[in-house]
Amino acid sequence: MVPAVIAVVRGLRSDRGHVRGGLYGSQATFTHGGQEVATCSAAIANGVARCRFESVPAGRFAIGMMHDEDDDTVFDQGFMGIPEEGYGFSRDARGTLGAPSFDSAAFDYDGRSARSLSITMRYGI
Template identity: 40%
Template sequence: MAAIGRGGAQCLWVALAVLPLLAAPAWADRLEVLVTGVPDDRGVVACSLHGDPGGFPQGAPLAADRVAPRGGQARCVFTGVAPGRYAVAVMHDADADGRLGTNVFGIPTEGWGVSGNAAPRLRAPRFDESAFDMGPDPVGLQVTLR
């Protein structure tokens, strides 16, 4: 068996030091959404993460989280989120039926909100009004229910 020279040993140590970095993801991948303005602790708060403008806010999300509200707020957490442009939609599903309650005119009767807290009148928020950029660092957002 051949001996490793001084230069070879240095290369080996550098390789061993760098190897764990190569195995780690290239992004922080964590998004936390603090939902405030939840009127009571009934039901669940549902958060959905969207990366496609065409599917926001009601289309199929990239990821979703459902949590019980406590004390007027809830915290949704998404992990494994790659860098990119996203928007979050949130609803307080007070009756836990899996959908946003609306009246006969289609106006929501349960709390809702989106990232950026966009609140257009007489229409759903658009992706570009609610979008944020996910970079290499963890992101924290606050969404206030309407």
């Protein structure tokens, strides 16, 4: 079996679009597009998505997810950066007026077998 991290995302308000995610290896890269260790995209069925990050090495990681309801691959934000689409983080970490810290969302992965994590999608602030 190929080493993988699977994010099971719940709390989605619709089955429209896809859930997209990034797996990050440090605070310096956390939530910065293009600096992910791995990415995933998954369809939604009955308010749940299973997003699989493939070929993940051993290490300490954090996940950031979005519900891309309009399928434009962009995390839509409105006035003053208020999210218009859903978002969630590993360990269901929460930030204050922004993303949580890497450490609050981080988990260890052994790189040998599949690991499943549950993430709850949030909407608004």
